[in-house]
Amino acid sequence: NVEEALRTVPGVQFTSYGGNGGMNANIGGIRINGSKEVVVLVDGVRVSEFQTGGFAYAQLTNNMDNIDHIEVVRGSAGALYGSGAKGGVINIITRKIDTTKTTLDLSTGSFSNREYKVNTMGKQGKTGYMVYYDRKTSGDFKDGSGKRWPSDIKDTSYGVKMDYEVTPDHKITASFDQTKSDTSGVDFIYMDNHYVGKYKTNSFTLKDDATLSSKWSNSFSYRKNHTS
Numbered sequence: 001n002v003e004e005a006l007r008t009v010p011g012v013q014f015t016s017y018g019g020n021g022g023m024n025a026n027i028g029g030i031r032i033n034g035s036k037e038v039v040v041l042v043d044g045v046r047v048s049e050f051q052t053g054g055f056a057y058a059q060l061t062n063n064m065d066n067i068d069h070i071e072v073v074r075g076s077a078g079a080l081y082g083s084g085a086k087g088g089v090i091n092i093i094t095r096k097i098d099t100t101k102t103t104l105d106l107s108t109g110s111f112s113n114r115e116y117k118v119n120t121m122g123k124q125g126k127t128g129y130m131v132y133y134d135r136k137t138s139g140d141f142k143d144g145s146g147k148r149w150p151s152d153i154k155d156t157s158y159g160v161k162m163d164y165e166v167t168p169d170h171k172i173t174a175s176f177d178q179t180k181s182d183t184s185g186v187d188f189i190y191m192d193n194h195y196v197g198k199y200k201t202n203s204f205t206l207k208d209d210a211t212l213s214s215k216w217s218n219s220f221s222y223r224k225n226h227t228s
Contacts, residue, residue, distance in 0.1 A: 035087025065119040097128030112139030126165040151185035169211040
């Protein structure tokens with residue numbers, strides 16, 4: 001998943017080490033070279049919080065079929081991305097819709113882990129589409145001493161992306177994504193009692209990319225995000 005890929009990059013650290021072994025469909029508490037001021041982008045569109053001083057927090061999909069590659073800029077990038085990028089920038093580049101195919105991934109593991117992923121994409125003429133659905137559940141887990149921690153985690157994310165080639169040098173892309181996470185369990189260290197957590201976000205992104213010449217291109221993006 002995205003977290004596992006980023007952990008291989010020198011200088012990138014995560015402050016969230018959950019017993020469930022996953023990311024609850026979002027990235028929280030990223031540091032680059034020790035700095036918590038990190039900007040997260042998807043296809044160059046900022047998805048992390050605009051407030052500075054807080055941990056980078058961004059809605060992401062764990063379905064790697066949607067992702068082509070991940071770019072990481074370590075060190076201050078404030079000149080291009082503002083003061084919130086003192087630690088660095090993570091830019092996740094999604095896969096181009098250039099073929100027709102469907103992938104299905106089913107997996108299971110210890111601690112009642114279950115994961116279901118489906119991704120389908122296609123291209124007809126100037127129009128391309130991509131639809132994905134991810135579902136991950138996990139249950140109780142044990143720590144290093146063998147102590148059992150009651151836990152119940154259900155993460156669901158799905159979305160659709162469509163693009164249209166106005167000309168070979170001009171493309172319009174629209175995408176909608178929704179992520180929902182329901183967690184419950186017992187925290188023996190900080191609360192020693194039952195906890196319940198709910199997270200949901202909807203986002204809509206519209207992009208207009210145009211190549212004007214070999215040295216000049218323009219990208220206009222609009223993004224609306226609602227999180228509860």
